[in-house]
Amino acid sequence: MAxxxxxxxxxxxxxxxxxxxxxxxxxxxxxxxxxxxxxxxxPRLIARCADVGDVQTAVRAASGAGILTAxxxxxxxLAGFSTCDGLVIDLSKMxxxxxxxxxxxxxINGGCLLGSVDTATQKAGLIFPSGVVSHTGxxxxxxxxxxxWLTRRFGLSCDNVExxxxxxxxxxxxxxxxxxxxxxxxxxRGGGGNFGVVTEFQVRLHPLTSVVLxxxxxxxxxxxxxxxxxxxxxxxxxxxxxxxxxxxxxxPTENVPVALRGQxxxxxSLVWTGDPEAARPYLDRAFSLCHPGxxxxxxxxxxDLQTMADFDFPHGxxxxxxxxxxxxxxxxxxxxxxxxxxxxxxxxxxIEFAFLGGAAAQVGATETAFGxxxxxxxMNLLASWTDASADMRNISWVRALFNQLRPAMxxxxxxxxxxxxxxxxxxxxxxxxxxxxxxxxxxxxxxxFFRLNQNVQPLKVRDKSHPS
Numbered sequence: 001m002a003x004x005x006x007x008x009x010x011x012x013x014x015x016x017x018x019x020x021x022x023x024x025x026x027x028x029x030x031x032x033x034x035x036x037x038x039x040x041x042x043p044r045l046i047a048r049c050a051d052v053g054d055v056q057t058a059v060r061a062a063s064g065a066g067i068l069t070a071x072x073x074x075x076x077x078l079a080g081f082s083t084c085d086g087l088v089i090d091l092s093k094m095x096x097x098x099x100x101x102x103x104x105x106x107x108i109n110g111g112c113l114l115g116s117v118d119t120a121t122q123k124a125g126l127i128f129p130s131g132v133v134s135h136t137g138x139x140x141x142x143x144x145x146x147x148x149w150l151t152r153r154f155g156l157s158c159d160n161v162e163x164x165x166x167x168x169x170x171x172x173x174x175x176x177x178x179x180x181x182x183x184x185x186x187x188x189r190g191g192g193g194n195f196g197v198v199t200e201f202q203v204r205l206h207p208l209t210s211v212v213l214x215x216x217x218x219x220x221x222x223x224x225x226x227x228x229x230x231x232x233x234x235x236x237x238x239x240x241x242x243x244x245x246x247x248x249x250x251x252p253t254e255n256v257p258v259a260l261r262g263q264x265x266x267x268x269s270l271v272w273t274g275d276p277e278a279a280r281p282y283l284d285r286a287f288s289l290c291h292p293g294x295x296x297x298x299x300x301x302x303x304d305l306q307t308m309a310d311f312d313f314p315h316g317x318x319x320x321x322x323x324x325x326x327x328x329x330x331x332x333x334x335x336x337x338x339x340x341x342x343x344x345x346x347x348x349x350x351i352e353f354a355f356l357g358g359a360a361a362q363v364g365a366t367e368t369a370f371g372x373x374x375x376x377x378x379m380n381l382l383a384s385w386t387d388a389s390a391d392m393r394n395i396s397w398v399r400a401l402f403n404q405l406r407p408a409m410x411x412x413x414x415x416x417x418x419x420x421x422x423x424x425x426x427x428x429x430x431x432x433x434x435x436x437x438x439x440x441x442x443x444x445x446x447x448x449f450f451r452l453n454q455n456v457q458p459l460k461v462r463d464k465s466h467p468s
Contacts, residue, residue, distance in 0.1 A: 005044030008065050008087060015057055018050035018093055031090065032083065034072075035135075038318040038391070039080030039420070043070075048090045052165075052173065052199045055110075058089045059197065060171035063449050070452045071197050074113050074137020078319060079420035081193070081452040082140070089197065091139070099124050104205040105162070110198050112138040118306050126205035127302060129154040134307045135315070139198050144416035144454075145190045145370045147378070149211070149271045149305060152239045152358030158189035158370055159363050160204045166196035169449040173199075187440040190370025191430075192415050193453040194437075195444050211305055212272040212279040214297040216290030217250055217257075220264045223341070224334055226289045227266065230355075231329045233285065235376070239358035240274035241282050247341040247351040257293040264341040267350075271305065313384070317348070320383045320395050322402040323417035324409040325375035333408045336401070345397045348384035353377065369437060371429050375410040380417045415454045426454050 005022075013020055021028045022045055031046050044067075047058045062069045068086030075082050075092075082088070091111030097120035098107045104126060108117055115134030121127055129150035131141045146157020154160065163177040164185065174196065176185040187195055218226045230245050237243065246267040250260040268286050272279035276299055287295045300308075313319075326333065337351060344351075356376045365372050381402055383394040413422070413429045427434050434456075441448075442458035451457075 005067065005086070008061055008067060009045055011061050011065075012047065012057065016047065016054055018054045019046075019048040021046040021048065032088070033075075033315070034080060034083050035074075035076045035315045036078055036080055036319045037316045037386075038320060039077075039083065041080075041083040041085050043083060043088045044086055046088045046090055048093050050093055052167065055089065055091070055167045055197050055199055056171045056173065058087070059167050059169065059449075062087050062089070063169060063171070063447075068452070069449065071193055071450070072137075073111050073139035074135065076133075076136045077140060078321060078416070079418055079422075079454070081420065082137075084452055091197070091199075094199065097121070099126070099205070101126065104207075106203050106205055108138055108201040108203060110139050110200065114138055114141065114306065118303055121205055122209065122303055124205075125207055125209050127154075127208045128157070128203050128205055129160055130157050132306070132309050133313050134310055138201070140193070141416060142201060143188060143190075143192050143198065145414060146416070147354065147356070147360075147414070149242050150206075150208075150273065151354075151356060151360050152242050153273045154206050155359040155363060156190075156370060158368060159360070161189060161201055162204055163202035164188050164198050165200040166198045168196040169445040169447065174444075177202075183436075183440050184444060186367075187369045187437060189368035190415070191437060191440075191456065194441050194450055194456045196450060208273060208302055210299055210301050212270075212276050212283075212297065213300045213305060214270040214272075214279070214283040214286060214295075216268050216287050216296070217260055217294035218266040218268060218290050219260060220342075222289045223247065223264070223266045223338060226268065227329065227334050227337070229285070229289065230268075230353075231377075234355040235357065237282075237355075237357075238274070240272055240278075242271045242273075243282070243286060243355065244269045245353045247337060247353075248349065249341075249344055249347050251347065255294075255296075257291055260291055260294065262347070264344070312348075318385050318388070318391065318394070320398055321380055321417050321419050322398050322422070323378070323380045323414050324402070324406065325372070325412045325414075326377035326379065326408060327375045327410045329377055330408060333405060336404050340401045340404075343397070345393050346383060346385040346390070349394065349397075350382050350384075351401075352380040352382055365431075366433065369430060369433055371412045371414065372410070372431055375412060378414060379405070380414075418454055423455060426456065429454065430456075
């Protein structure tokens with residue numbers, strides 16, 4: 001690999017407009033780090049692209065050299081796929097956002113962070129529905145589906161994309177929408193980074209500048225009642241309401257009542273996108289089982305909403321997840337959850353629950369590559385810790401709990417919540433869409449050049465690995 005990397009550098013450095021970083025260069029150490037501290041790689045070369053031409057040049061050269069290649073947008077990649085020990089094609093210099101307020105459209109470059117998008121669109125009083133941490137890369141989030149505070153109101157991120165421009169495995173620029181290359185357009189909405197390097201997204205925007213945010217903590221004796229209340233209420237809830245419930249240990253912070261600190265709690269968060277006065281009955285319902293000293297509600301600017309979780313998910317911590325869908329939350333499932341929250345190994349670890357439905361459920365299961373939308377309860381077991389010596393303890397806790405809960409889950413998984421050791425679950429993520437995904441992959445990336453992702457293997461590669 002070292003020889004191939006040297007040849008690649010020699011080939012690129014005469015025609016590359018951006019930066020080429022190798023081990024020992026001043027900016028290399030910062031450039032190689034990714035968000036998940038559990039993942040550490042030492043790329044032979046990092047190609048920070050200045051424009052689409054650089055992306056094409058890097059893809060063609062890497063493909064010709066046969067060198068393992070990762071694509072980095074924001075570097076958040078929970079599974080660690082945005083880095084490798086070969087070449088990293090880094091889009092962090094490509095963060096332009098162009099907004100047309102009258103048409104409610106935006107054109108987002110492939111290296112944008114969510115914060116870049118939010119800042120640009122809010123200048124026009126508009127939003128693009130995306131994730132909840134501003135330093136997340138927009139490309140990875142959108143290509144995997146994209147859930148967040150506005151999912152019920154406006155749909156998934158991928159549901160709001162109208163066109164993609166990408167560089168495919170042979171270095172060609174390709175445009176796709178619902179009329180031009182429609183199969184590729186279908187696959188990119190939920191199919192991850194399997195098909196190329198997206199250099200621009202054309203997206204639909206929506207008017208919104210503020211929301212109502214309500215938060216509270218439910219003490220351990222009342223968690224069951226809260227989960228049952230939430231489970232029974234959300235299927236009929238208005239689409240303006242996003243209500244998430246996280247099971248965790250209460251942090252020892254000033255805004256947490258002393259009696260709850262360090263204790264198992266259900267952290268409940270509600271976002272209301274409609275008339276603020278109309279939010280009150282839903283806040284009252286959610287807070288009825290919360291500790292009175294933990295409850296708060298306020299009208300919040302959208303930009304503040306989008307950055308409030310940044311501190312909870314910093315770069316460099318160690319993260320490991322397993323995720324799944326439930327068609328319903330049965331008593332046995334709740335029993336296991338209540339036992340698990342008392343055994344959480346890290347104060348930063350959370351069992352996250354969200355309810356989809358709303359606008360996300362109005363898109364048919366076959367209209368995009370994103371998974372089946374008929375099981376609305378989405379769970380993410382998100383372990384977070386700092387000390388490498390605690391790796392096995394935290395990872396084992398997630399795996400054990402997932403295995404206990406899985407029999408009650410509906411087949412399926414949200415690819416953006418998958419860790420790097422779950423390749424066997426990729427077909428499960430796409431269900432009946434799997435063969436169509438393989439066909440699109442086989443057409444646009446027959447050699448599986450783009451394989452550092454939740455990988456869909458093309459037919460030729462798959463046939464070689466499973467000879468008859």
